[in-house]
Amino acid sequence: MTITGQSLIGATSVFGTQGAFHGVDARTGVALEPAFGGATQDDLERACALTDxxxxxxxxxxxxTRARFLETIGEQIMAIGDALIERCMAETGLPRARLEGERARTVGQLRLFANVLRHGDFVDARIDPAQPDRKPMPRVDLRLRNVAIGPVAVFGASNFPLAFSVAGGDTASALAAGCPVIVKAHGAHPGTSELVGRAIQKAVQHCALPEGVFSLVFDSGLSMGQALVADARIKAVGFTGSRAGGVALMKIANARAEPVPVYAEMSSINPVVLLPHALTTRGATIAQQFAASLTLGAGQFCTNPGLVLAVDGDALRAFERAAADALAQSPASTMLTPGIHANYAKGVERLATHVDVEQLARGKTGGPFDAQAALFATPSQAFLADPALREEVFGPASLIVRCGDLDALHGVLKALEGQLTVAVxxxxxxxxxxxxxxxxxxRKAGRILANGFGTGVEVGHAMVHGGPFPATSDARTTSVGSRAIERFLRPVSYQDLPDDLLPDALRDANPLALARRIDGTLHCEEHQDD
Amino acid sequence: MTITGQSLIGATSVFGTQGAFHGVDARTGVALEPAFGGATQDDLERACALTDxxxxxxxxxxxxTRARFLETIGEQIMAIGDALIERCMAETGLPRARLEGERARTVGQLRLFANVLRHGDFVDARIDPAQPDRKPMPRVDLRLRNVAIGPVAVFGASNFPLAFSVAGGDTASALAAGCPVIVKAHGAHPGTSELVGRAIQKAVQHCALPEGVFSLVFDSGLSMGQALVADARIKAVGFTGSRAGGVALMKIANARAEPVPVYAEMSSINPVVLLPHALTTRGATIAQQFAASLTLGAGQFCTNPGLVLAVDGDALRAFERAAADALAQSPASTMLTPGIHANYAKGVERLATHVDVEQLARGKTGGPFDAQAALFATPSQAFLADPALREEVFGPASLIVRCGDLDALHGVLKALEGQLTVAVxxxxxxxxxxxxxxxxxxRKAGRILANGFGTGVEVGHAMVHGGPFPATSDARTTSVGSRAIERFLRPVSYQDLPDDLLPDALRDANPLALARRIDGTLHCEEHQDD
Structure with missing residues (x-):
């Protein structure tokens, strides 16, 4: 597959004429060929018309059919072969092993949703049968199913060029729900995006689906992404990125004539609570694990442990020394983009020069766009006094908050904003x-972990990757795991419809063999032996 | 029970000092005793502190325990006896039979959610067991349950003084979910509100629950309701009322440091589609049913049929005459408030004087605040040309849109905003x-009916009372029926927690005997024989 720099509008490709930009080698900052054409308003209009x-x-x-489609996307992604990994390594600076793992996860997510589709529980089929003899009023026949919410705009994430980008979690769950998708590619890995986009485009064709099921647009600035969210034909938005970016999209979506849900996964510092006896008995081991989690993927996971809370004392100071030693030995690693690197450097500088913050360690230095890990400490009073200390520093930096006692620690937790994870x-x-x-x-987090770290997000049925604002814009849902399909569904009820006009999910004969809730009781024998 | 005009703040009562107002006899417009004190910022602060x-x-x-609490509320409401019905009749102008029915529905809703609680499926308990030997990485133990979203603000509705007010649907589903509730009473039926509020207050006490589980505030203007939605301790809002009111609350909730969901049920004209053969074979019968549905409860149901779509021709004109005859005979009936009556009169006047609208019938006249039914017709081209013709006229007025053919009719449907119901x-x-x-x-509606009308909303498991904006602010949920509990829940995942620290719903021994999803497959034997 050749990379052309074209947006994919349904079955066609077009080199957008609204500005052009290049992918950049993350290690060197040098532009990669080819140029990518920014999509125009006309390109977007065509994509929206097709999606509708x-x-x-x-x-x-x-x-x-939808399950096979998701599996075919996975097959087409694998069929790109090493070209995908190599381009992605160049664009993101992430190492091969990580990207091969991320590709496996991406394909695994597609397979998970294929299974969700074959199982069919997400339809939530319900029947309250008519009771013509009920007094004082006869009861109507009422049936309910979930339907797809409508076409979805997905914004690729910089930090998961495969698993949360063009064919990532939001795309997989939206397509599974029955929603066509328009992806706005992330400018940090356009070549990777085009390769994966073409894999989806092929899968659409192989499965003989309408071409409007998928489009991919490149944006030379911010205007096309904004126009996409504002378009009346888009009925939901998936986004993973910065707080400022997510909040901007929420504003646009709320200002529409018809406001629509935005699922933005934005900002989390993922507090780690070290309780006293754990600290005393195995502080050194936890320190090693903490340093490893903090520097994993250059600290660019949404679940990176950016905050440590513990009761001050000898055990904490020993932990600090052990963590500082481990971090001082940690090699520098390339960040996703020069811009992210610059922001990280700024964030670290802000902490390093803060009057109430003590710098405990810096990691090794490396290339011009490599992140140097950083560990800081501050007293809880200072942390509570300055909200700026609670802001995310995206990268391998963490702040230890020394608390006077457990009550003070609890007080710090209560003062925090919403989080993706909290580890104890x-x-x-x-x-x-x-x-x-x-x-x-x-109250604070979507996932609570014991004796572990939030990095490493299982893609299963019991995962919540979400949490109260600003971790996400909508704590009622998850962006990882099988429950993610729910965010792209809405319920519709059918009253007294003739059987042959009902959707298959609700017909008397149950042709889809779904588990159905009859008068409130689930009848799930069909799937008990799966 | 005496009506005192006091707000109920937890277990206490306080006569608010921020302005005062009276309930009004809907029939005469005369003020009813006693005066109600508008809650102050201090009263609200105390309610919010208690709820948190x-x-x-x-x-x-x-x-x-929560199920018994809901049932106790129902018992306490019944224990008020006829005083509740009489006060409510005076304040709303609604007849006794309707209010006795509505009271039964209110108690029935509470019982439905008690059953939902005892059944426990809403917890959505999920376990993905650990796989310590998985390669390349061991799998952690991951468990998920739904938790209550937080304290909820409920705004009483004018048109359902019992079933959608103080102990109405939103209150019942929020309490069921485990959310404390602060109700802002609707100014149109403050006496009814206080009586029901005291019933809940007693139930809190009888069930030995924390007093902050319920408060009821009277607002002499709009400021307390707005402050309630803006308060950081409130985590969701339930509202039934006007589009302007709902949109205003959405704006406040979105502008908070932590935006929260608003479930506003606002505006729907509930299109009725008359297909050609139905019109030819039983147009006259449908016309009778239509007139009855339109005038039910003085046309003040959210699901009132405000729009009729049909292909023009002899059959439609015959239907129009039959409907006009029936409406002309329909007695006037008192509207909920003089203000609602004035708005209705304005809306009817707007249609009656519209250059493209033909008046087909007016109902009988009555008292000064009685609604006189009204039926109008317009060609589909005119309807499409003027968005004002698509606005809700709250009351017994309907507009017939004469379409050239079925394609034109389909075009009109496509041009409509979101609806609660569509009947065919x-x-x-x-x-x-x-x-x-x-x-x-x-795409357009939350409920699709065949050969019926949307008035009459079954409270069951398969009901969707919701729909795309502006019918509601959030089409992903329903305000009636057992699925309404979902709007006040969010999922939380627990990773590797020791068994004794897990919530009961997720402990190995399954002490709550819940149906649980293990590795994605529902194990529901515990409840199969319910």
Whole structure:
């Protein structure tokens, strides 16, 4: 597959004429060939017209057809072969092993949603049968199913060029739900985006689906992405990126004549609580694990441990020294873009020069766009006094907050904004302390971990990758795992419709063999032996 | 029970000092005793502090305790006896039979959610067990449950003084979810509100729950309601009322440091499609049913049929005459408030004087605040040309849109905004025509009815009372039926937590005997025989 710099509008390709830009070698900052053409308003209009035209057909495709489509996308991604990994390494600076793993995850996510489709529970089929003899009023026949919410705009993420970009989690769950997708490629990895986009385009063709099921647009600035969110034919938005970016899209979506949901995953510092007995009994081990989690992928995971809370004392100071030693040995690694690197350097500088912040360690230096890890400490009073200390520094930097006692630590937790994850390290003797914190942790985060770190997000049925604002714009949903399909669905109820006009999911004969809720009780024998 | 005019702040009562107002006899416009004191900022602050303090305890009450609480509220409402019905009749102008029915529905809703709680499926308990030997990485133990979203602000509705007010649908589903509730009483039925509020206050006490589980505030203007939505301790908002009111609350909620969901049910004209063979074979019967639905409750149902679409011709004109005859005979009936009556009169006047609108009928006149039914017709071209013709006229007025053919009719449907309901009247020979419209109906409405009218909303498991904007602010949810509990929940995941620190719903021994999803497959034997 050759990279052409073209946007993919349905089945066609077009080199956009609204400005041009290049991918950049993350290690050197040198432009990569070819140039990418910024999509025009006309390109976008065509993509939106196609997505709207495809919607009614696509959302009613048989569940197995949609499952095969998702699997075919995975196959087409694998068929690109090493060219995808190599281009992605150049554009992102991420190492081969990470990207091969991320590709496997991307294909795995598509397969997970194929299974969700074959299982069919997401339809939430319900029947409240008529009761013609009910007094004082007969009861109507009422049936409910979930339908696709409409065409979805997906914004590729810089930090997951495969798993949260063109064929990433939002795209997989939206397509599974029956929503056509228009992806706005992230400018940090346009070549990777085009390669994956062409894989999806091929899958659409192989599965004989309407071309409008998928489009991919390159944006030479911000205007096309904004216009996409403002377009009346788009009914939901998926975004992973900065708080400023997510909030801007929320504003646009809320200002529309018809406001639509924005699922923005934005900003999280992922507090790590070190409880006293855990700190005393295995502080050094936790310090090693912490340093490894902090520097993983140059600290560019949404679940990176940017904050550590513990009661001050000898055990914490020993932890600090062990973590500082480990970080000082940690090699520098290339960040995703020169811009991200510059922001990281600024964030670290802000902490390093803060009057109440003590610098504990810096990692090794490296290339011009490599992140040098950083560890800081501050007293809880200072942390509470300055909201700027609670802001995310995207990269391998973390701040230890030294608390006077467990109550002070609890107070710090209560002052935090919403988070994707909170980790607690505890020993058997810390259970009472942990129990006291749990209600606050549940209020603050989408995922609570014991004796681990948030980096490493399982793609399963019980995963929540989400959390209260500003971790995400909508804590009622997750962007990872099978429940992510729910964000792109809405319920519709059918009253007294003749059987042959009902959707298959709700017909008397249950031709889809779905588990269905009859008068409130789930009848799931069909799938019990899966 | 005496009506005092006091706001109920937790277990206490306080006569607010920020202005005062009276309930009004809907029939006469005369003020009713006593005066109600507008809650102050201090009153609100105390209610919010109590709701926040109650949240962590209340959301973890055993499911059966919460179920008993809901049932106790119902019992306490019934215990008020006829005083409630009489006060409510005076304040709303609604007849006794309607209000006795509405009271039964209100108590029924509470019981429905008690059953939802005892069944426990809403917890959506999921376990992805650890796989320590998985390659290349061991899999962690991951468990998920839904938790209550936080304290909820509920705005009472004028048109359902019982079923969508103080102890109405939003209150019942929020309490069921484990969310404490602060109700802002609707100014149109303050006495009714206080009586029901005291019933809830008693139920809180009887069930030994934290007092902050429920408060009721009276607002002498708009400022307390707005302050409530802006308060950081409120995590979701339920509202039923005007489009302007709902949109105003959405704006406030979106402008918060932490934006929160607003569930506003606002504006719907509930199109009725009369397909050609249905019109030919039983137009006169449908006309009778239509007139009855239009004038039910003085046309003040959210699902009132404000729009009729049909292909023009002899059959439609016959339908128009039959509907006009029926409406001309329909007695006037009192509207909920003099203000609503004035707005209705304005809306009817706007249609009656529209250059492209023909007046077909007016109902009988009555008292000074009685609604006189009204029926109008207009050609589809005029309807499409003037968006003002698509605006809701709250009350017993409807507009027939005469379409040139079925394609034109479909075009009119496509031009409509989101709706709560769409009804289609069809004969066997209309099935193909109906099938062609269905994808559009699904895009536009939360409930699709065949051969009926949207008035009369079943409270069950398969009901969707919702729909795309502006019918509601959030089409992903319903305000009626058991799925309404979902709007007040968010998922939380627990990774590798020791069993004794897990919530009961997720412990290995399954002490709550919940149906749980293990590795994606639902194990529901515990409840199969319910």
């Amino acid at each position: 035209a495809a919607f009614d057909t696509f959302r009613e495709t048989p569940l197995d 390290h505890l020993h058997d003797d810390d259970r009472a302390a942990c129990r006291a914190l749990l209600p606050t942790l549940e | 303090a109650a949240f962590d305890t209340f959301r973890e009450t055993p499911l059966d 009247h069809l004969h066997d020979d209309d099935r193909a025509a109906c099938r062609a419209l269905l994808p559009t109906l699904e």
